[in-house]
Amino acid sequence: MRSWGNYPKVEHAAVIPLHWRHLGLPRIEGTMLPSGLARSYGDSCLNEGGTLLATAGLDRLIAFDRASGVLRCEAGMSLAQILQVAVPAGWFLPVVPGTSQVTVGGAIANDIHGKNHHAAGSFGEHVRRLELVRSDGTRRECSPDSETALFRATIGGLGLTGLVTWAELQLRAIASPAFEVETMRMENLEHFFALSEASAGFEYHVAWVDALARGGDAGRGVFIRANHSTVAEASQAPSDSHLAVPFDLPAATLNRHSVALFNAMYRARAPRHWREERVPYSRYLFPLDGVAHWNRMYGEPGFVQHQCVVPRADAPSRVRSILEAVAAAGDASFLSVLKVFGDREPAGLLSFARPGVTLALDLPMRGAQTLELLERLDTIVRDAGGAIYPAKDARMSPGTFRASFPRWGELEALRDPAFSSSFWRRVTP
Amino acid sequence: MSFERIVIFGATSAIAQATARRVAARGVRLHLVARDAAKLEAVRADLAARGATVTAAVADLDVTTHHAKLLDEAERALGGSIDAALIAQGTLPDQAACERDFTRVEAEIRTNFLGPASLASELANRFEPRGAGCIVAISSVAGDRGRASNYVYGSAKGALSIFLGGLRSRLHASGVHVVTVKPGFVDTPMTAAFKKGALWSPPERIARGIVAALEHGGTEVYLPWFWWPILFVIRHLPEAIFVRLKI
Known part of the structure; x- marks a missing residue:
């Protein structure tokens, strides 16, 4: 079992597939952790x-009220499977x-966010109820009204509060499966903030940044904003992924020259x-879902976000400062990727998404030099009173973690x- | 061919679930039969939420004397005669235990051959006078030749394949279809203990083949297709060579 970054590479004592939500936790020696599609x-x-x-075998619907949009499903159901229905x-x-x-279990455990955080908040805000199976044999139904502490701890709780067997979600109504998307070239960071401000009327917005740009060009990239279309049309089923990276590419595939070329072409x-x-x-x-195993582009050493x-x-x-350091x-x-989060109260105890500006970077894993650079970035974030996202992390220090999540x-x-x-175990030694 | 009313035996098996999901969104009526009430309810709710009209009955399909009654119940629940039946119950025997204890072999033959054969017979007798209906049963590539590692399972599935072949010939003129499904290695709870490799398929892929066979009148289908050439070779190896192979 590997995580999406293919780093670190660790061995597990066992991987036990679960198929039925009414059965209890397996009796095992040592500790356990629920594992979904391993996209962390x-x-x-x-x-x-x-x-x-x-x-992944806990992938059943339990109830779907097509009038109210309340959907209850098992926690191993993927978001793709939910959207299909x-x-x-x-x-x-x-x-x-x-x-x-x-x-769904992974979305809850990481209290994930999207391009619409400023409008809709994080995933956890839309969880009405969930069931938690604990190793003491109890089943706890948690919601904003009952077992509140356990509910808040499970939202963004990194899968550590027990096994989430099912969750009930409030979906949002759409008139069309399509999006009305607007795209524009972004010149620099000032431009990014101006465009974010001017895009308050858009439910979704995010910017792709050319991280190689320096000085006055820092923050140049592409700004993309969108709303759900209101033009009703026949529903399109998402196509199965046709492209795939069949094996780990040589680690040198993504170097500063190939990335610079890609950035220039994308921006042009x-x-x-x-x-x-x-x-x-x-x-x-989900543009990258069209290319299965795109993480293999980074080759065997993997990459870190x-x-x-x-x-x-x-x-x-x-x-x-961060872009300059990189x-x-x-x-x-x-x-x-750069985005302004909304001014919303975090849904969970350890939710990452909070009022502020978020920047995500992908870096090929090149050992000590990469780790030292990331440490420098952490220092900038800590000085600012910010936080690092656990779902993307493989190396932050216990100190950075505690400062991020007091x-x-x-x-x-x-x-x-x-x-x-x-x-x-790494961040709370 | 379109199917309105479908009955599924062994409905909590991974292949049965995946097949039922493929047709659920078309708004069909499904009647599910399985042994474990809690698992059956989980599967029933899933299919209902996907848009099918679903009823369910708990039954031990090893008891063949109840099969006629189960089919009466199914017809009542579906509100009319059955268009298609999927016979999907089965177990994967512990071969070593079977070698020590023949009562286990008898039990496995009952679950994997006698039960399915009895249901197929009962369905055939109801479908034949109507001149319509489709019987789909899950056999296995393991039934194509006896192998040291799983000949108890293989003999039950082999017997089922031969039984279905005969039934297909008998019903051919009547317009009733009989489909023998022969999956290869499928990644399901039944095979959880096996190491998975390139020849393994998810149950969804088998389900796609089953629905295609149902719609296009398949007879004997290897799923996925690449098992047909593999089994062609295995079936034709001389016994003197085959007995030496560790497969």
């Missing part, structure tokens, strides 16, 4: 030397990340003024004693 990048979905509970009925998931290949395709188009939801929301959030007030200077190191971040001790107190992860 680092070690938050790994449990070195312990057991993984593979939840919901979209033809005129409903959509209220929050999705950049891939549909995550499970974006117009100077808003270009409007209507596209299927999968193409807008660095996603931070910094408070809004001095965000421009902090983001600039560019100065000569490292090439292929997928760099309430971590409350999760530790509610953690199921039989549950643990490589990540948790």
Whole structure:
């Protein structure tokens, strides 16, 4: 079992597939951790030397009220599977990340966010209820009204509070499966903040950043904003993935020159003024799902993501410092994404998404030099009073983690004693 | 061919679930039969939420004397005569235990051959006078030749394949279809203990083949298709060579 970043590489004592939600937890030696589709990048979905509970077999619907949009399903159901059922009925998931290949359990455990955080908040805000199976044999139905503490700890709780067997979600109504998307070239960071401000009327917006640009060009890239289309049309089923990276490419495939070439081409395709188009939801929301195993582009050494959030007030200077540090190191971040989060109260105890500006970087794993660069980035984030996203992390220090999530001790107190992860042991030694 | 009313035996098996999901969104009526009430309810609710009209009955399909009654019940629940039946119950015997204890062999033959054969017979007798209906049963590539590692399972599935072949010939003129499904290695709870490799398929892929066979009048289908050439070779190896192979 590998995480999406293919780093670190660890061995597990066992991977036990679960298929029926009414059966209890398996009796095992050591600790366990629920594992969905393993799209977390680092070690938050790994449990070195312990057991993984593979939840993909818990993929059943329990109830779907097509009138109210309330959907209850098992926690191993993927967001793609939900959309397949919901979209033809005129409903959509209220929050999705950049891939549909995550499970409901994973979306809850990481309290994921999407391009619409400013409008809809994080995934956890739309969870009405869930069931937690604990190693003491109890089943707890948790909601904002009952077992509140356990509910808040489970939202963003990294799978450590027990096994989520099912969850009930409130979907949002749509008139069409399509998106009305507007794209425009972005000149620099000032431009990014101006465009974000001017795009308040759009439910979704995010920017792709050319992380190789320096000085006055820092933050140049492409700004994309969108709304659900209101033009009703026949529902399009998302097509199966046809492209795939069949094996790990040589680690040198993504170097600063190939990334620079890609960045230049990608940016050149974006117009100077808003270009409007209507596209299927999968193409807008999940462009990389069309290329199976795209993480293999980084080759055998794998890659690390660095996603931070910094408070809004001095965000421009902090983001600039981070981009400068990356560019100065000569490292090439292929997928760099910038977004302004909404001013919303986090849904969970350890939710990452919070008021501020978030920047996500992908960096090929080149050993010590990469780790040193990331440490420098963490320092900038800590100085700003920001946070690093555990779902993307494989290396932040315990100090950075505690500064990012000052309430971590409350999760530790509610953690199921039989549950643990490589990540948790690393950041709470 | 379109199917309105479908009955599924062994409905909680992974292949049965995946097949039922493929047709559920078309708004068909499904009647599910399985042994474990809690699992059956989980499967029933899933298919109902996907848009099918679903009823369910708990039964031990090893008891062949109840099969006629189960089919009466199914017809009542479906509100009319059955268009198609999927016979999907089965177990994967512990070969070593069977070698020590023949009562286990008898039990396995009952579950994997006698039960399915009895249901197929009962369905055939109801479909024949109507001159319509489709019987789909899950056999296995393991039934194509006896192998040291799983000949108890193989003999039950082999007997089922031959039984279905005969039934197909008998019903050919009547317009009733009989489909023998021969999956290869499928990644399901039944095979959880096996190491998976390139020849393994998810149950969804088998389900796609089953629905295609149902719609296009298949007879004997290897799923996925690449098992046909593999089994062609295995069936034709001389016994003197085959007995030496560790497969």
